[in-house]
Structure formats: structure tokens, C-alpha cells
Amino acid sequence: xxxxxxxxxxxxxxxxxxxxxxxxxxxxxxxxxxxxxxxxxxxxxxxxxxxxxxxxxxxxxxxxxxxxxxxxxxxxxxxxxxxxxxxxxxxxxxxxxxxxxxxxxxxxxxxxxxxxxxxxxx
Amino acid sequence: xxxxxxxxxxxxxxxxxxxxxxxxxxxxxxxxxxxxxxxxxxxxxxxxxxxxxxxxxxxxxxxxxxxxxxxxxxxxxxxxxxxxxxxxxxxxxxxxxxxxxxxxxxxxxxxxxxxxxxxxxxxxxxxxxxxxxxxxxxxxxxxxxxxxxxxxxxxxxxxxxxxxxxxxxxxxxxxxxxxxxxxxxxxxxxxxxxxxxxxxxxxxxxxxxxxxxxxxxxxxxxxxxxxxxxxxxxxxxxxxxxxxxxxxxxxxxxxxxxxxxxxxxxxxxxxxxxxxxxxxxxxxxxxxxxxxxxxxxxxxxxxxxxxxxxxxxxxxxxxxxxxxxxxxxxxxxxxxxxxxxxxxxxxxxxxxxxxxxxxxxxxxxxxxxxxxxxxxxxxxxxxxxxxxxxxxxxxxxxxxxxxxxxxxxxxxxxxxxxxxxxxxxxxxxxxxxxxxxxxxxxxxx
Numbered sequence: 001x002x003x004x005x006x007x008x009x010x011x012x013x014x015x016x017x018x019x020x021x022x023x024x025x026x027x028x029x030x031x032x033x034x035x036x037x038x039x040x041x042x043x044x045x046x047x048x049x050x051x052x053x054x055x056x057x058x059x060x061x062x063x064x065x066x067x068x069x070x071x072x073x074x075x076x077x078x079x080x081x082x083x084x085x086x087x088x089x090x091x092x093x094x095x096x097x098x099x100x101x102x103x104x105x106x107x108x109x110x111x112x113x114x115x116x117x118x119x120x121x122x
Numbered sequence: 123x124x125x126x127x128x129x130x131x132x133x134x135x136x137x138x139x140x141x142x143x144x145x146x147x148x149x150x151x152x153x154x155x156x157x158x159x160x161x162x163x164x165x166x167x168x169x170x171x172x173x174x175x176x177x178x179x180x181x182x183x184x185x186x187x188x189x190x191x192x193x194x195x196x197x198x199x200x201x202x203x204x205x206x207x208x209x210x211x212x213x214x215x216x217x218x219x220x221x222x223x224x225x226x227x228x229x230x231x232x233x234x235x236x237x238x239x240x241x242x243x244x245x246x247x248x249x250x251x252x253x254x255x256x257x258x259x260x261x262x263x264x265x266x267x268x269x270x271x272x273x274x275x276x277x278x279x280x281x282x283x284x285x286x287x288x289x290x291x292x293x294x295x296x297x298x299x300x301x302x303x304x305x306x307x308x309x310x311x312x313x314x315x316x317x318x319x320x321x322x323x324x325x326x327x328x329x330x331x332x333x334x335x336x337x338x339x340x341x342x343x344x345x346x347x348x349x350x351x352x353x354x355x356x357x358x359x360x361x362x363x364x365x366x367x368x369x370x371x372x373x374x375x376x377x378x379x380x381x382x383x384x385x386x387x388x389x390x391x392x393x394x395x396x397x398x399x400x401x402x403x404x405x406x407x408x409x410x411x412x413x414x415x416x417x418x419x420x421x422x423x424x425x426x427x428x429x430x431x432x433x434x435x436x437x438x439x440x441x442x443x444x445x446x447x448x449x450x451x452x453x454x455x456x457x458x459x460x461x462x463x464x465x466x467x468x469x470x471x472x473x474x475x476x477x478x479x480x481x482x483x484x485x486x487x488x489x490x491x492x493x494x495x496x497x498x499x500x501x502x503x504x505x506x507x508x509x510x511x512x513x514x515x516x517x518x519x520x521x522x523x524x525x526x527x528x529x530x531x532x533x534x535x536x537x538x539x540x541x542x543x544x545x546x547x548x549x550x551x552x553x554x555x556x557x558x559x560x561x562x563x564x565x566x567x
Contacts (some may be wrong), residue, residue: 026432066327075187075328098186098194100565103327107260107432109188110410114432115416 003083008043010060012085015046016119017057025118027055033111036071039085040063043076072108076100087120129334129341131263132321136342138399139268141277141316141349141401143226144219145372145396146464147356150314151443151459154367155307156518160300161354167304168311169347171513173340174506175473176318177496180336183322184494185483187331190411191322192472193418199479201485203547206420208472209411210539210546215465215472216318216408217441221448222458222465223400226250230393233386241453245446247397252442255409258431263399273395276388277349283380284356309517312473312510313466314350317400318342319476320407331494370458409437420546447521463517464532470514477507 002015031051036076040047047064050057066073074081080099083089092113094100102109152161162430182195189195195203218299227247228240261269318339325331353373357366360379366372373392378385413434416426429438452461479498496503517524518532 003484005489014365019376029432040433073327090417095189096193096197096414096418098189098198100327101187101328103187103188103330106407106410107258108326110413110428110434113413116426117426 004079004088005088007082007086009039009044009046009078009082009085010048010062012082013050013060016085017050017060019119020057020115023074023119026027027064029111029114029118034070035108035111036068038066038073039081040064040070040073040075041081042075044078053080067084072099072102072112074102084116087116091116125262125334128326129331130267132324132330132335132338133269133345134270134399135324136318136321136339137274137345137349137550138266138396139320139549140315140342140346140400141270141273141396142219142223142400142423143230143371143393144222144305144375144458145314145350146353147222147226147458148349148462148466149357149464150367150370150372151521152307152310152354153357153363154522155310156300156303158358158362159355159360160304161353163247164286164304164307164311165350165354165441166309166347169315169343171308171506171510172312172315172318172343172473174380174498175476175503175510176339177345177498178477178503179322179357180331180339180357180484180494181480181492182312182324182337182476184331184492185490187325188323189520190414191319191476192411193415195479195534196475199482200475204475204545206546207539208475209415211468211536212472213408214535214539215468217444218461218465219316220408220441221452222247222462224445224449225453225458227356228387228395228453229369230374230386233371234390241450244449244453248442248446249447251397252438255543256429256431256433256435257436258429258433259421269395269398273322273350273392273399274345276395277378278352280377280380280388281352281354281401284376285319285352285361288356288359288364289381289433290359290360300535303520304484305398305513306516306520309513309515310466310520312465312470312513313462313516315343316466317344323407328493331458334527336494351457353372353419408441409434412437413432414441419550459521460528460531463521463528463534466517467514467532468535470510474507474510477503477510481507 002011004012035052037050037052038047046062048063049061049080051059062068076094076099079091081095084091084094084100091100095102152164156164179191182191184200186194193205193209196208224244225240225276228243231238231243232240321335321338357372361376365375374386377388378416381388383425392471410419411428413436415421416423416436425436425440429435452458480502483490518528521528
């Protein structure tokens with residue numbers, strides 16, 4: 001199991017992608033939900049885009065292209081993002097603590113949180 | 123998304139959240155305290171005060187973008203217990219307002235369909251809203267904008283019509299002696315704007331918190347000031363004082379006086395528009411607040427249950443059940459004004475806490491990232507922070523009848539909030555989940 005303390009953000013996101021794609025309950029949750037998830041660390045230079053398309057996370061790539069419809073933009077410090085994507089930090093708690101910001105439609109926030117709950121059982 | 127469309131969405135969302143069916147009830151209630159132009163004076167003053175609050179809220183939102191403000195801002199600034207107490211008072215306010223809205227819907231429905239009992243219509247509305255939320259349905263932005271614009275324009279237009287057509291002479295008691303009652307009226311009029319701050323959770327982009335959201339809140343408040351003022355003037359010119367205060371749905375006799383037998387139908391149509399803008403978003407937002415509080419470990423785990431569509435079933439049912447129970451009580455004993463006034467008083471305390479949070483965070487976290495800083499001088503922030511609880515308390519005792527009832531009601535709900543706070547605090551301490559605020563997002567901008 002990957003750990004936030006030792007892994008890079010890219011490794012955490014890639015590991016998350018595998019868990020995401022392997023989980024049957026996640027597939028039920030994302031029916032008709034095609035989104036670009038922009039993951040932007042505030043204290044590191046490289047941001048990432050995770051593409052969710054046709055019931056699958058098809059890619060995790062460096063770089064973001066903001067300003068389009070169907071995007072979910074997450075901002076936090078790198079350490080926080082790594083802890084969120086390795087299941088060490090509940091994203092809802094991160095939001096309440098003010099440690100993370102999510103810019104999206106309200107239903108997308110709930111959807112992300114539901115995905116985290118299904119994958120990590122937080 | 124185009125910037126102007128984004129701004130329009132935020133403005134209409136803020137204005138729509140504040141403009142509910144119970145707004146007419148409060149206009150009637152305001153006429154119990156003051157009359158005629160003094161109602162408008164109270165509305166304008168309350169709007170100005172809320173704009174100052176909005177400026178502080180915008181600064182907090184720029185520090186903690188997209189966060190559930192009532193919990194995050196107050197947790198960051200104050201002790202966990204104080205934050206929890208204010209969160210519970212806010213949730214109680216939401217339940218009380220939803221119950222009043224449901225009852226008002228029932229009364230308007232009865233004016234069109236006399237055979238439909240208001241309680242059945244109110245509970246039906248709650249059940250419908252719960253079902254919509256369980257399906258995870260949300261109004262498209264364009265629809266949200268259109269319904270709110272239509273609602274506001276209709277109310278403004280009908281207000282102007284009433285002013286032009288009405289011929290009621292000013293009553294003898296509408297002179298300067300009413301000035302002394304203005305503070306209580308302002309405290310009550312604050313209710314008319316509550317909800318403008320919900321837009322802070324909806325930022326579409328990081329940049330939204332620099333200008334667009336800070337600008338949208340005072341614009342939403344100003345829009346509602348104009349709409350409420352025109353409506354209050356229309357009431358004053360077209361209806362007698364006795365007609366305005368006779369019931370809690372003054373819009374029905376007003377529209378009837380303007381449009382004849384079609385008036386109640388228009389009132390019902392406006393109720394549906396208000397439901398789109400306020401009621402549904404309120405239940406949805408409230409259920410998500412319950413959900414995130416549960417995930418924080420504050421409420422029992424079943425409150426965070428989700429269905430396959432990703433809708434927060436636990437929060438929706440919790441809020442729907444509480445609202446239904448309070449609706450039964452409000453309808454049975456006709457406590458709509460009491461419930462609204464108590465809720466308004468609670469929010470006055472929450473708004474005061476927002477002002478204090480800005481002052482405190484500027485001292486304790488001066489280097490924290492802020493993309494917007496309120497231009498309101500600190501002495502004014504202190505003044506308003508001190509004034510708001512007093513306004514809330516004065517509105518509590520402003521209505522005719524025994525003063526002890528609203529005070530006892532507010533104390534009872536405060537005791538409930540205190541017990542829940544104690545219980546939640548103990549839960550979080552016990553489970554070691556009550557993590558202190560970690561100032562991770564604190565580098566200099």
C-alpha cells in the first residue's frame with residue numbers, strides 16, 4: 001500500500017486511479033459522470049489532470065487546462081492532496097478544516113466525497 | 123463560463139435563497155412593529171447592515187474557498203464548542219424557516235384550493251423536496267437564474283402597480299414616533315436577507331473569490347432591498363394596515379386587490395418560483411451540511427449514508443423528518459411568526475460571530491492567504507458585531523402578545539443546541555477525531 005509520507009503526488013494519483021478503476025461500486029456511482037479532475041498543489045509547481053470518461057479514469061497526466069465546463073478543480077497543499085488520495089485524510093474533513101478547496105458544481109463535490117467513501121471506507 | 127453569467131448566477135442564487143414565501147410573512151410581521159414608510163426604512167437599514175456582514179463573509183470565504191462557512195470560519199476563529207453551538211443554532215434556524223415556508227405554501231394553496239388542508243400541502247411539499255433531493259436532481263444554472271429573475275421582476279412590477287393604483291391615506295400613527303421602534307424592526311428585517319452567504323460555497327473558480335463572489339453578495343442584497351421595498355410600499359398604498367397584518371400571507375389579498383380573482387393563482391405561481399429558489403436549495407444545502415458534519419465525526423454515522431446516486435440520504439432524511447415535525451407544531455399552533463423571529467434572532471448571533479471571526483483571524487493569522495479583504499473599518503466591524511445580537515433580541519420581543527413566549531422559545535432551542543454541542547464535542551473528543559485546525563494553507567499570498 002502506498003503511503004503519503006514517502007510517495008510523490010503523481011504516484012498517489014496513479015495508485016488512486018487503479019483503485020478507482022478496480023472498484024465496482026465506484027462504477028455505479030459514476031454512471032453518466034464524465035469529468036476532468038484538476039488536482040493543483042498550492043506549494044508545488046506541477047498540477048495534474050485526471051480524466052473520468054465512460055465509467056473509467058482513463059488518464060492521469062501532468063498539467064491543467066482551466067476554464068472548461070465539466071471540470072472539478074481541487075486545490076490544497078501537496079501533503080494534504082497526497083494524504084487525501086491515499087485515504088489518510090477524509091476529504092470532507094479537509095474541506096471543513098479549510099485545508100482543501102473544491103471548485104465545481106455542488107453535486108460534483110458530493111460525488112467525489114462518495115467515491116472517496118466507497119474506495120477508502122472513511 | 124462567461125464572467126457576467128457567473129456573476130448573474132451568484133447574484134440570483136443569493137437573492138433567491140433569501141426570497142422565500144416567508145418573506146411576505148415577515149413583511150406582515152414588520153407592519154406589526156412599524157407602518158408605512160418606516161417598514162421600508164427598516165428594510166433598507168437591514169440591507170445595509172447585511173452588506174457589511176457580506177463584506178466580512180467574503181473575506182472569510184477568500185481564506186477558506188468553497189468550505190461550509192458556518193462551521194469552517196467559526197472553527198478556525200473560535201473554540202470548537204462555540205463553533206458547534208453556532209452551527210446547531212444555524213441548523214435550528216434552517217429547520218424553523220423550512221417549516222414556516224411549508225406552512226406558508228399550505229396557506230397559499232388553500233387560498234386557491236380551499237379543500238386542501240395547509241398541513242397536508244406543507245407536508246406534501248416537504249415530501250416532494252425530499253424525493254427530488256434523493257434523486258440527486260439539481261436545477262440547471264440557467265433555470266435557477268430564470269426562475270429567480272422572474273420572481274424578483276414579478277414582485278417588483280406588482281409592487282409598482284400597487285403604489286400607482288393604491289390610494290390609502292397615511293394612518294395617523296405613521297409619524298416620527300415610530301423611529302424608536304426601528305431597531306426591533308431592523309432586527310426582524312434581517313430575516314429578509316438571510317441566505318445571501320450560501321453563495322460562498324459555490325465558487326466555480328479560484329478567482330471567483332477575489333471579486334465576483336464579494337461583489338455578488340451586496341448586489342443580491344440590493345436587489346432584494348428594492349424588491350421588498352416596492353412590495354412594502356405597494357402593500358401600504360393598496361391595503362389597509364388591518365389587511366396587511368390580518369394574516370401571514372398578505373400577498374394573497376394584495377394580488378387579489380390588484381388582479382381580482384386571478385390574484386391567489388398568481389400568489390401560488392410566485393410560491394412555486396420561491397420554492398425553486400429557496401426551499402429546494404435550502405434542503406439540499408442543509409442536508410450536505412449535516413453530511414459533512416457527520417463525516418467530521420460530529421453526528422452519528424447514519425447521517426452520512428449515501429445512495430447509489432451519491433445523494434446524502436442520511437442528511438436529507440434527517441432534515442426532512444425534523445422539518446416535518448416542526449411543521450406540524452407550527453401549523454397546529456400557528457407559530458409561524460414566532461418560529462421566524464426566533465430563527466432570525468439566532469442568525470443575528472451567527473452573523474455577529476462572522477464579523478468577530480474576521481477581526482480575530484486578522485490578529486491570529488495575519489499572514490494567511492486572503493484574496494479579498496473587507497474595506498470596512500474595524501471600529502465599524504466591532505459596532506455591528508455588538509449590535510446584531512441586540513437587534514436579534516429586540517426583534518424577539520417586538521411582536522404583540524406576551525413577550526415571555528418568544529423568549530422561552532428561544533431559550534428552549536438554545537438549550538437544545540447546547541445539549542447537542544456538549545454531546546458532539548464529547549463524541550469528537552472520545553473518537554479522537556476532533557483534530558485541531560491545521561494551518562496548512564497559510565503561506566503569504
